[in-house]
Amino acid sequence: MPVLVTGATGTVGRRVVRRLLDEGRSVRALTRNPEAARLPAGVEVVAGDFTDLSSLDAAVRGVERVHLVSMEGDGPAIVDVLVRAGVRRLTHLGHHDPSRPDDDPLESWHRAFHRAIELSGMEWTHLFPGEFMANTREWASSIRAESVVRAPFGDWNSTMVHEDDIAAIVVEALLRDGHAGRTYRPTGPAPVRRRDAVRMIGEAIGRDVGFVELTPDQARDLWRDTYPPEVIDWFLEMGRYPDGNTWVSPDVEQALGRPGLTFDRWARDHAADFR
Ligand SMILES: NC(=O)c1ccc[n+]([C@@H]2O[C@H](COP(=O)([O-])OP(=O)(O)OC[C@H]3O[C@@H](n4cnc5c(N)ncnc54)[C@H](OP(=O)(O)O)[C@@H]3O)[C@@H](O)[C@H]2O)c1
CATH class of the missing domain: 3.90.25.10 (UDP-galactose 4-epimerase, domain 1)
Structure with missing residues (x-):
């Protein structure tokens, strides 16, 4: 059964794909533009867009583990597509700024997405990293x-934070137990x-x-x-x-057993x- 990686052409997503392949997993990668994706041989590249839920239906068929990146679209509806398809485990790369008020439009979009994930019944792990190197x-x-x-x-x-530390935590949480219901805030x-x-x-x-x-x-x-x-x-x-x-987060060391890069x-x- 493949692991679905969304944001697979992004800074973190490319590393997630590479690490899953290195672990011998088959990978399905979602992108809006398969022709431009330049993903490694052996990856099943599928077209999909978070703003077109029907495109996600097809991408998620036959998949139990998903890496989801928050970019745009209707977050709770995206989560619903995953649940209906039978996804059991989800890593979620997103953003959370606790210093911003709930009524900040961008923050409230993110928070609705987070709540939907947490109430979904899937084994979820959030990653809210610091600024990317x-x-x-x-x-x-x-x-x-x-x-x-x-x-x-x-x-x-x-x-x-180095993107490879974020990707390593994603793959750890997708493939191994002990990360469900946790929120990691990786920093350097x-x-x-x-x-x-x-x-x-x-x-x-x-x-x-x-x-x-x-x-x-x-x-x-x-x-x-x-x-x-x-x-x-x-x-x-x-x-x-x-x-x-x-602030230096303990999460990279806790999740990976080594200091951050x-x-x-x-x-x-x-x-x-x-x-
Ligand atoms: N950059 C930072 O410092 C930072 C810090 C903390 C948190 N974050 C979070 O990390 C995540 C990644 O951010 P980034 O800016 O670094 O991303 P990025 O590397 O530019 O990657 C974005 C990815 O999202 C995909 N994507 C964009 N819009 C999409 C859509 N409508 N449907 C499907 N896929 C779509 C793109 O795929 P295609 O173009 O191939 O479709 C691309 O693979 C975001 O959630 C961000 O909030 C970033």
Whole structure:
């Protein structure tokens, strides 16, 4: 019986697919665009979209274990499709910010999704990670072209997490017992300041990479053509928390029995993206 991986072309999903294959499992991967998916040989690639529930019906047929990523669509209705298809075990990669009020529109969308999962009767495991180390790939083009990063908040500190740690917990929870009803909040093993992350990427590629700190207004101008305004506002909210997110979660170590992977390891793993 295959394991269904949604978000299979994403940062975490690709690692989940790889790890399941390495464990000898057959994998069905959901994507909106199978032609562009570039998934490994042997993966059964199926077309599906969270905003079209009928496409999920077909994808989930004959599957008992699912990795679900929250992206868009009607969360409770998506959960209902899985339950009706007979899914028994679910890992769920999503987002939860306890500091935001319940009536925040994005938060309330997520919370309705979470509640539906928790009441579904499936063996569920939530993963609500900290910031992904992989978000720093947005610096790749300016590092490749000019060996420089232009960004706000150079001293912002964040316990960013390696996507492979998230994927390893997902696969652990999908394949082995003891994770049902648990919520993991994986972070990295230590906070890393933005300007130090830039330095570590430079070390990984063997070049000095400069950091030019932008004011929030300059960052807004830089990002204007890349992100919608509400996403830019959300990024710039960081400035409200001068010390950043420095909480180190015990969850990677608890779930995997080893410490989380460090940012300098991540930079070495992804050096080719920045050269
Ligand atoms: N990035 C972070 O720092 C961070 C931190 C905490 C939590 N998270 C959470 O982690 C999850 C992944 O986030 P990400 O931004 O890193 O994702 P990502 O790597 O960009 O991957 C998104 C995946 O979702 C799939 N997808 C998007 N819309 C879809 C739709 N309508 N129907 C079916 N599949 C769809 C895409 O597949 P196709 O394009 O192939 O269809 C892609 O594989 C999200 O739930 C996010 O809230 C992210």
